[in-house]
Amino acid sequence: xxxxxxxxxxxxxxxxxxxxxxxxxxxxxxxxxxxxxxxxxxxxxxxxxxxxxxxxxxxxxxxxxxxxxxxxxxxxxxxxxxxxxxxxxxxxxxxxxxxxxxxxxxxxxxxxxxxxxxxxxxxxxxxxxxxxxxxxxxxxxxxxxxxxxxxxxxxxxxxxxxxxxxxxxxxxxxxxxxxxxxxxxxxxxxxxxxxxxxxxxxxxxxxxxxxxxxxxxxxxxxxxxxxxxxxxxxxxxxxxxxxxxxxxxxxxxxxxxxxxxxxxxxxxxxxxxxxxxxxxxxxxxxxxxxxxxxxxxxxxxxxxxxxxxxxxxxxxxxxxxxxxxxxxxxxxxxxxxxxxxxxxxxxxxxxxxxxxxxxxxxxxxxxxxxxxxxxxxxxxxxxxxxxxxxxxxxxxxxxxxxxxxxxxxxxxxxxxxxxxxxxxxxxxxxxxxx
Amino acid sequence: xxxxxxxxxxxxxxxxxxxxxxxxxxxxxxxxxxxxxxxxxxxxxxxxxxxxxxxxxxxxxxxxxxxxxxxxxxxxxxxxxxxxxxxxxxxxxxxxxxxxxxxxxxxxxxxxxxxxxxxxxxxxxxxxxxxxxxxxxxxxxxxxxxxxxxxxxxxxxxxxxxxxxxxxxxxxxxxxxxxxxxxxxxxxxxxxxxxxxxxxxxxxxxxxxxxxxxxxxxxxxxxxxxxxxxxxxxxxxxxxxxxxxxxxxxxxxxxxxxxxxxxxxxxxxxxxxxxxxxxxxxxxxxxxxxxxxxxxxxxxxxxxxxxxxxxxxxxxxxxxxxxxxxxxxxxxxxxxxxxxxxxxxxxxxxxxxxxxxxxxxxxxxxxxxxxxxxxxxxxxxxxxxxxxxxxxxxxxxxxxxxxxxxxxxxxxxxxxxxxxxxxxxxxxxxxxxxxxxxxxxxxxxxxxxxxxxxxxxxxxxxxxxxxxxxxxxxxxxx
Numbered sequence: 067x068x069x070x071x072x073x074x075x076x077x078x079x080x081x082x083x084x085x086x087x088x089x090x091x092x093x094x095x096x097x098x099x100x101x102x103x104x105x106x107x108x109x110x111x112x113x114x115x116x117x118x119x120x121x122x123x124x125x126x127x128x129x130x131x132x133x134x135x136x137x138x139x140x141x142x143x144x145x146x147x148x149x150x151x152x153x154x155x156x157x158x159x160x161x162x163x164x165x166x167x168x169x170x171x172x173x174x175x176x177x178x179x180x181x182x183x184x185x186x187x188x189x190x191x192x193x194x195x196x197x198x199x200x201x202x203x204x205x206x207x208x209x210x211x212x213x214x215x216x217x218x219x220x221x222x223x224x225x226x227x228x229x230x231x232x233x234x235x236x237x238x239x240x241x242x243x244x245x246x247x248x249x250x251x252x253x254x255x256x257x258x259x260x261x262x263x264x265x266x267x268x269x270x271x272x273x274x275x276x277x278x279x280x281x282x283x284x285x286x287x288x289x290x291x292x293x294x295x296x297x298x299x300x301x302x303x304x305x306x307x308x309x310x311x312x313x314x315x316x317x318x319x320x321x322x323x324x325x326x327x328x329x330x331x332x333x334x335x336x337x338x339x340x341x342x343x344x345x346x347x348x349x350x351x352x353x354x355x356x357x358x359x360x361x362x363x364x365x366x367x368x369x370x371x372x373x374x375x376x377x378x379x380x381x382x383x384x385x386x387x388x389x390x391x392x393x394x395x396x397x398x399x400x401x402x403x404x405x406x407x408x409x410x411x412x413x414x415x416x417x418x419x420x421x422x423x424x425x426x427x428x429x430x431x432x433x434x435x436x437x438x439x440x441x442x443x444x445x446x447x448x449x450x451x452x453x454x455x456x457x458x459x460x461x462x463x464x465x466x467x468x469x470x471x472x473x474x475x476x477x478x479x480x481x482x483x484x485x486x487x488x489x490x491x492x493x494x495x496x497x498x499x500x
Numbered sequence: 501x502x503x504x505x506x507x508x509x510x511x512x513x514x515x516x517x518x519x520x521x522x523x524x525x526x527x528x529x530x531x532x533x534x535x536x537x538x539x540x541x542x543x544x545x546x547x548x549x550x551x552x553x554x555x556x557x558x559x560x561x562x563x564x565x566x567x568x569x570x571x572x573x574x575x576x577x578x579x580x581x582x583x584x585x586x587x588x589x590x591x592x593x594x595x596x597x598x599x600x601x602x603x604x605x606x607x608x609x610x611x612x613x614x615x616x617x618x619x620x621x622x623x624x625x626x627x628x629x630x631x632x633x634x635x636x637x638x639x640x641x642x643x644x645x646x647x648x649x650x651x652x653x654x655x656x657x658x659x660x661x662x663x664x665x666x667x668x669x670x671x672x673x674x675x676x677x678x679x680x681x682x683x684x685x686x687x688x689x690x691x692x693x694x695x696x697x698x699x700x701x702x703x704x705x706x707x708x709x710x711x712x713x714x715x716x717x718x719x720x721x722x723x724x725x726x727x728x729x730x731x732x733x734x735x736x737x738x739x740x741x742x743x744x745x746x747x748x749x750x751x752x753x754x755x756x757x758x759x760x761x762x763x764x765x766x767x768x769x770x771x772x773x774x775x776x777x778x779x780x781x782x783x784x785x786x787x788x789x790x791x792x793x794x795x796x797x798x799x800x801x802x803x804x805x806x807x808x809x810x811x812x813x814x815x816x817x818x819x820x821x822x823x824x825x826x827x828x829x830x831x832x833x834x835x836x837x838x839x840x841x842x843x844x845x846x847x848x849x850x851x852x853x854x855x856x857x858x859x860x861x862x863x864x865x866x867x868x869x870x871x872x873x874x875x876x877x878x879x880x881x882x883x884x885x886x887x888x889x890x891x892x893x894x895x896x897x898x899x900x901x902x903x904x905x906x907x908x909x910x911x912x913x914x915x916x917x918x919x920x921x922x923x924x925x926x927x928x929x930x931x932x933x934x935x936x937x938x939x940x941x942x943x944x945x946x947x948x949x950x951x952x953x954x955x956x957x958x959x960x961x962x963x964x965x966x967x968x969x970x971x972x973x974x975x976x977x978x
Contacts, residue, residue: 116906420908421908428899435922438917442915444910
């Protein structure tokens with residue numbers, strides 16, 4: 067069988083130069099067993115049935131090493147977020163202490179790397195870690211859990227309102243000929259009544275082939291609010307795998323938005339477990355791909371308790387030979403009466419060779435619920451195009467404008483204006499890139 | 501709604517559960533090449549048909565029983581099934597008077613008034629009792645316009661070229677586990693051929709009925725509509741109460757040539773098992789049609805019976821400008837499980853498809869819609885609209901939707917919508933306030949919910965379908 071990562075010795079899992087507690091070592095070993103059990107994706111696997119992953123398995127990667135960058139290298143990426151951002155730079159999965167604002171001086175915000183997290187906040191690490199059992203992890207998430215070498219633990223204290231955006235700047239660096247893989251991991255505990263905004267960006271430096279296998283986990287305690295924008299703009303040589311798990315308690319509000327521009331292959335799995343009442347959860351996303359890019363987006367919402375709301379809008383814009391997949395699952399458990407779940411998925415095909423597979427999926431076990439999903443696939447509407455052309459707008463500009471209008475339904479929901487404008491700017495750039 | 505009414509409503513007993521006492525001519529249970537040869541011999545089939553069956557049997561042995569569906573049932577022992585059973589008297593009749601009086605009584609209990617139907621609706625009824633057709637009417641009238649409407653075993657003997665050309669052309673013997681099994685052991689079914697430019701003068705209808713215990717019924721239906729012809733075919737079934745699970749694996753193939761239209765309607769009411777899920781029919785059906793240029797195929801189904809339903813009437817839109825339609829009402833109550841939907845494969849240019857699926861789940865019923873809309877690269881301007889709505893009654897039932905949408909052509913427009921709802925207390929209140937009982941109110945709401953599908957059914961079926969829903973839902977209001 068082909069492997070993404072060269073054979074992993076169990077010593078690699080535990081010898082990180084960090085004193086890991088026993089429970090963590092056990093769980094890492096268990097996760098490795100789990101990963102080996104499931105094995106790499108196959109088309110027999112319903113979760114991977116439509117994702118063209120052949121290229122993904124082409125390379126045999128080694129794990130990335132810790133590298134350091136200087137302020138100048140990261141400058142272009144800092145502009146993704148407004149100047150008031152509290153920036154944490156994660157290079158090849160390692161939190162870079164010299165570039166990160168660890169001394170931000172903001173009350174109620176604690177950020178640790180793996181070593182310090184274990185020392186100072188082991189309980190929180192354990193809490194987030196046990197939200198989902200290893201036996202439920204898919205292959206890449208299990209791999210991440212087994213072998214990640216560093217992690218970022220963020221703890222928003224009780225009733226803290228962090229009014230500056232927190233920027234988690236992920237950079238994958240590979241200048242070698244060899245394909246490298248790294249496993250960034252972020253864990254967020256948003257305590258009762260807290261409010262925070264995250265921009266999690268993924269970028270790359272160097273011509274080498276990088277695999278990013280990221281895992282981000284959120285625990286939202288009672289009455290907390292989190293807004294989370296994920297922006298992926300890695301080089302088109304890269305492979306991007308991302309698995310995010312959100313666990314929400316009573317009255318919490320999670321608003322997520324996943325934007326995909328880069329990487330030749332990207333797969334996003336976002337799931338939220340609504341484990342309380344009066345929860346609101348938004349999982350939005352947009353992917354804009356061209357060339358040979360593949361983007362596979364999967365969401366899963368578990369309505370476990372009554373009176374919760376969920377909203378999902380996913381938009382795809384596909385040009386050239388690109389290939390898009392969307393699978394959105396909504397599970398309404400037996401007791402989750404008065405659930406209101408909405409999902410919509412739309413894709414525009416801009417070329418004759420682009421392909422889209424979509425599978426919105428509803429599984430409902432309670433009777434007093436409102437669940438709707440809708441999806442459309444089609445080409446751009448000709449009438450507005452004609453309207454713009456008749457007013458002297460060039461074809462390219464008109465196209466860009468219409469696509470922008472299409473994607474904007476997702477982007478405009480981002481509350482931070484600076485980031486919203488930045489993402490729009492990148493969209494125009496991406497549309498004109500070819 | 502009060503749980504009481506709901507319960508009294510869903511727990512209505514299966515009305516058509518009785519066993520008629522007719523001597524059986526059956527093969528011993530089990531499946532091997534000898535059994536297939538014996539079936540073929542009993543049916544007086546030509547050599548090529550027997551080989552076709554044996555080939556299918558070989559392919560079947562290589563195939564795995566599918567497990568991807570969202571239904572759960574104990575494993576079927578394929579060696580414990582009787583693959584051939586026929587009423588011993590095998591009358592060839594011109595009128596009902598000549599039929600076995602026991603059989604006629606059975607039909608009367610079922611409420612199939614053949615005589616009345618003859619007179620009233622002008623429907624030719626080819627009643628299949630177990631596996632052999634016993635009464636065929638209106639044959640002569642159809643004969644005048646050149647329409648062939650006969651049991652498939654007769655067609656194999658009398659029109660071998662037609663059958664040989666089209667059988668397996670839409671559902672190949674290797675298609676899936678149950679289709680292969682059917683190809684190997686089918687005992688009877690219906691063959692219809694509509695010649696060029698002919699509009700079939702009446703609705704064609706067949707009633708199926710499983711009778712002998714332990715007898716799997718393997719129907720094979722082949723409908724060929726030649727260029728610019730039109731036919732509307734109705735199929736309806738009821739089955740008596742049984743303790744042991746019975747397997748039903750039918751194959752239906754529709755061939756619509758240039759400009760032809762086929763309407764295929766089904767009302768399915770096999771025995772669903774008792775309220776603890778004991779007994780009941782396993783219904784694993786493969787239905788598929790192929791459209792040439794400008795042809796149109798419409799599937800309409802009302803599925804209220806069976807313990808397990810596994811059925812995806814599909815249309816291959818091969819020709820340019822062809823149209824595929826799928827209208828479905830699936831009701832699962834008690835412990836019933838249904839995994840049903842459709843496949844629309846757009847290959848030709850300007851092809852259009854419409855899917856309207858209504859799922860109703862009550863008590864512990866599990867209802868799954870599974871559909872695929874596939875637009876190939878060459879299918880310019882393909883258009884699809886899908887709508888699947890679910891209604892839940894009770895908090896122990898489930899509704900699942902798995903739509904697969906694969907588009908490889910940018911000029912295609914594909915839309916899918918789904919919603920889930922319940923019968924609102926306010927709606928019931930509104931009815932009650934006007935002196936209408938809760939039960940009637942639910943019936944009205946449900947038939948309103950399903951109206952879009954019922955209006956596609958031929959008149960007499962629409963009436964029957966509404967009655968069936970009402971009966972099946974008894975006890976689920978509350």
